[in-house]
Amino acid sequence: MDALLKMLSDFNGDFEDSKPSSKSNINKITGSEAVLESLIAEGVDLVFGYPGGAIMPVYDALYNYRDKLKHILTRHEQGSVHAAQGYARATGKVGVVIATSGPGATNLITGIADANIDSTPIICITGQVPSHLLGTDAFQETDVVGITSPVTKWDFQITSAEAIPEAFAKAFYLARSGRPGPVVIDITKDAQFAEVDFEYKPCKKVRSYFPYPKVDAAKVNEAAELINNAEKPFVVFGQGVILGKAENEFKTFIEKGGIPAAWTLLGLSALDESHPLNVGMLGMHGNYAPNKLTNECDVLIAVGMRFDDRVTGDVNTYAKQAKVIHIELDPAEINKIIKADVAINGDVKDVLPMLTNIIVNKEYGNWLKEFKKLAEIEKEKIINEELHPTKPGLTMGEVIRIISEKTNGEALVVTDVGQHQMIAARYYGFKNSRSFITSGGLGTMGFCLPAAVGAKMGMPDKQVVAVIGDGGFQMTLQELGTILQSGINLKIVILNNDYLGMVRQWQQLFFDKRYSETEMVNPDFVKIASSYNIESEKVSERNNLEAVIEKMLASESSFVLEVKVEKEDNVFPMIPTGASVSDIRLE
Amino acid sequence: MKEEFTISIFTENHIGLLNRVSIIFTRRHINIESITASESEVPGIYRYTVVVNETREQVEKVVKQIEKQVEIFCAFYHRTEEIVYQEIALYKLPTAAISNGLGLEKLIRDNNARILSLEGEFIVIEKTGHKEETQELLKKLQPFNVLEFVRSGRVAMIKQKENLTHTLVELEKTHHSEYKN
Numbered sequence: 141m142d143a144l145l146k147m148l149s150d151f152n153g154d155f156e157d158s159k160p161s162s163k164s165n166i167n168k169i170t171g172s173e174a175v176l177e178s179l180i181a182e183g184v185d186l187v188f189g190y191p192g193g194a195i196m197p198v199y200d201a202l203y204n205y206r207d208k209l210k211h212i213l214t215r216h217e218q219g220s221v222h223a224a225q226g227y228a229r230a231t232g233k234v235g236v237v238i239a240t241s242g243p244g245a246t247n248l249i250t251g252i253a254d255a256n257i258d259s260t261p262i263i264c265i266t267g268q269v270p271s272h273l274l275g276t277d278a279f280q281e282t283d284v285v286g287i288t289s290p291v292t293k294w295d296f297q298i299t300s301a302e303a304i305p306e307a308f309a310k311a312f313y314l315a316r317s318g319r320p321g322p323v324v325i326d327i328t329k330d331a332q333f334a335e336v337d338f339e340y341k342p343c344k345k346v347r348s349y350f351p352y353p354k355v356d357a358a359k360v361n362e363a364a365e366l367i368n369n370a371e372k373p374f375v376v377f378g379q380g381v382i383l384g385k386a387e388n389e390f391k392t393f394i395e396k397g398g399i400p401a402a403w404t405l406l407g408l409s410a411l412d413e414s415h416p417l418n419v420g421m422l423g424m425h426g427n428y429a430p431n432k433l434t435n436e437c438d439v440l441i442a443v444g445m446r447f448d449d450r451v452t453g454d455v456n457t458y459a460k461q462a463k464v465i466h467i468e469l470d471p472a473e474i475n476k477i478i479k480a481d482v483a484i485n486g487d488v489k490d491v492l493p494m495l496t497n498i499i500v501n502k503e504y505g506n507w508l509k510e511f512k513k514l515a516e517i518e519k520e521k522i523i524n525e526e527l528h529p530t531k532p533g534l535t536m537g538e539v540i541r542i543i544s545e546k547t548n549g550e551a552l553v554v555t556d557v558g559q560h561q562m563i564a565a566r567y568y569g570f571k572n573s574r575s576f577i578t579s580g581g582l583g584t585m586g587f588c589l590p591a592a593v594g595a596k597m598g599m600p601d602k603q604v605v606a607v608i609g610d611g612g613f614q615m616t617l618q619e620l621g622t623i624l625q626s627g628i629n630l631k632i633v634i635l636n637n638d639y640l641g642m643v644r645q646w647q648q649l650f651f652d653k654r655y656s657e658t659e660m661v662n663p664d665f666v667k668i669a670s671s672y673n674i675e676s677e678k679v680s681e682r683n684n685l686e687a688v689i690e691k692m693l694a695s696e697s698s699f700v701l702e703v704k705v706e707k708e709d710n711v712f713p714m715i716p717t718g719a720s721v722s723d724i725r726l727e
Numbered sequence: 728m729k730e731e732f733t734i735s736i737f738t739e740n741h742i743g744l745l746n747r748v749s750i751i752f753t754r755r756h757i758n759i760e761s762i763t764a765s766e767s768e769v770p771g772i773y774r775y776t777v778v779v780n781e782t783r784e785q786v787e788k789v790v791k792q793i794e795k796q797v798e799i800f801c802a803f804y805h806r807t808e809e810i811v812y813q814e815i816a817l818y819k820l821p822t823a824a825i826s827n828g829l830g831l832e833k834l835i836r837d838n839n840a841r842i843l844s845l846e847g848e849f850i851v852i853e854k855t856g857h858k859e860e861t862q863e864l865l866k867k868l869q870p871f872n873v874l875e876f877v878r879s880g881r882v883a884m885i886k887q888k889e890n891l892t893h894t895l896v897e898l899e900k901t902h903h904s905e906y907k908n
């Protein structure tokens with residue numbers, strides 16, 4: 141017990157030791173300044189946000205910090221949070237959002253839920269009514285911590301200025317360590333006004349939080365044994381590879397093992413698509429071969445992924461013939477959906493080198509041929525026509541193909557949700573990690589435009605292309621204002637089919653073509669762009685498509701390209717909901 | 728098959744944590760039979776005891792989701808045979824019940840209950856025991872005109888020597904906290 145008490149009190153030194161603090165470290169500043177100093181101490185130089193009553197002291201302090209902290213004023217708080225997500229996904233750093241209480245905070249919820257399900261490190265700072273008014277239904281009071289608890293990794297309300305540095309240190313540590321996720325810090329207005337002796341100590345540990353399990357070598361041996369004796373091993377990988385910054389370790393692993401590997405939507409771009417062992421996309425609109433052969437492999441090695449139902453289809457018929465190895469950092473994901481024969485709980489960056497070390501260098505010529513054979517069928521039945529259509533109407537696929545060719549597969553592509561999202565994922569041909577950003581787990585329409593703004597701000601030297609549907613564009617198009625004001629150079633491609641296309645496809649296939657509320661009468665997108673002073677063009681003919689795409693990519697400033705595509709095209713292959721991965725349909 | 732499980736959760740003492748724990752159950756449509764909270768033998772670490780009727784598989788998943796919460800140290804689930812547990816019940820009766828000749832005194836003695844308080848017009852009887860026992864006494868007391876009845880949630884301990892201290896030491900040994908960038 142004594143030893144434990146000692147250990148626990150050591151934990152209370154959660155925060156980096158900074159000796160008897162030298163006087164210069166301590167100075168009285170306001171809570172608002174402490175918020176900004178904390179951000180600066182964590183290396184933040186860019187925040188996204190929107191002001192309002194309960195956060196005004198922070199905005200007032202920001203006025204004096206303009207040279208150190210750049211603030212991007214979005215046109216809606218949802219835009220701020222998606223921008224922070226895009227920034228975080230593109231850079232691997234923590235995205236920061238500032239919003240006011242009440243409606244400001246509730247407007248963040250969609251993005252927070254999105255960041256939670258897609259493991260994106262962001263911190264949302266919300267203003268709150270003064271502490272003496274808490275619980276009184278004061279003007280613009282909402283229970284932010286109560287509302288965000290189900291969709292955050294951690295949330296916390298600050299009611300005194302002294303609590304600010306420690307809460308921020310903890311927030312940053314929690315947002316980015318272990319399995320990353322969103323953190324909300326709600327600060328009452330009186331705490332923003334009050335004074336504090338500011339001293340910042342980065343957080344290194346939270347005593348009740350165990351983010352990184354030490355890898356059990358015995359489990360790694362068991363996994364290696366299975367892999368070494370396999371005849372048809374198959375790797376399925378997810379965003380864990382990217383979040384763990386383990387792209388190289390992953391590549392070395394599959395290369396030594398000679399194992400074909402397929403990606404989930406969020407795993408996309410972790411492995412160069414031209415790699416000979418990259419056999420494509422898993423799941424509902426993924427490739428034919430990896431879905432079919434999931435039910436043929438003898439050892440299934442899942443790396444940093446969580447068996448989302450869009451990936452597995454019917455779980456009762458998913459890879460039943462295979463021994464399953466699951467390498468995953470979050471213990472709650474293990475055996476949640478698919479029972480693992482060997483579960484290795486740990487950071488993929490730690491696990492993969494251990495495993496690579498003890499697996500045999502192998503090649504599986506015949507097994508790879510099976511993938512090639514099925515890929516050939518998919519190519520003939522679907523891909524050729526999608527990328528090089530013989531019919532007059534433009535396809536989404538040919539637009540993505542041309543953008544890919546002109547950017548050499550090296551642009552950062554951000555998408556919205558729908559048919560265009562699946563087409564972009566399927567056909568862009570990504571070369572570099574973190575170059576595909578999309579809303580996966582939540583499937584949030586309206587994500588793309590603000591997320592692309594954030595991605596571009598994080599990666600200003602990259603060509604960033606936003607691929608959006610006509611529906612999703614109209615959910616957050618006000619962020620064109622953010623583009624106008626910030627002057628960034630972002631390429632926006634609206635694939636306009638005048639439909640909520642993905643829903644229409646389901647209506648066609650599963651609801652007797654009853655197109656209930658999916659047809660859209662759309663505005664003139666070119667006029668909208670030009671009213672924001674953004675260069676814009678509309679293309680509806682194949683003959684000038686390539687030239688306009690070239691023009692867009694070469695432009696020195698932002699550009700909106702509307703492409704009128706075939707109205708009733710469908711995305712195939714497709715695993716109907718509830719069907720098995722091996723029942724994937726080609727038409 | 729659903730059966731009764733007792734879940735013990737060790738936590739920081741933080742506002743909002745109980746909400747985080749309870750939404751894990753409600754989100755999965757699991758009804759909480761009872762819940763209690765108190766400080767554990769380690770100062771500053773609290774324990775919740777939650778009783779649910781669920782399948783082992785579901786309980787196992789729920790416990791992992793609970794442990795995933797930042798301010799939860801650890802959580803365990805046990806079948807009823809694996810624990811020693813207790814509940815307490817209070818019964819309010821009119822004072823006249825003592826002398827109405829129906830044998831209240833014998834009933835109290837036979838059931839290992841006791842009179843906790845005599846408040847002029849009414850008395851409060853206390854009984855500790857398992858739910859069936861306190862429920863049984865309620866039935867027997869009904870003829871005396873029970874004015875009020877309340878039962879606590881379950882408190883429980885496992886029939887093993889290992890305790891929180893042991894678990895925390897293990898967790899420290901098998902994990903590290905360092906964020907590598």
Ligand SMILES: Cc1ncc(C[n+]2csc(CCOP(=O)(O)OP(=O)(O)O)c2C)c(N)n1
Nearest residue numbers: 558559560583585609610611612640641642
């Ligand atoms: C916020 C939100 N509302 C509704 C949906 C359901 N939904 C999924 S895809 C889709 C259609 C999207 O249409 P559009 O943006 O035009 O893209 P397309 O499928 O036509 O490429 C809808 C309505 C969603 N994913 N998100």
Ligand SMILES: [Mg+2]
Nearest residue numbers: 609610639641
């Ligand atoms: Mg559309």
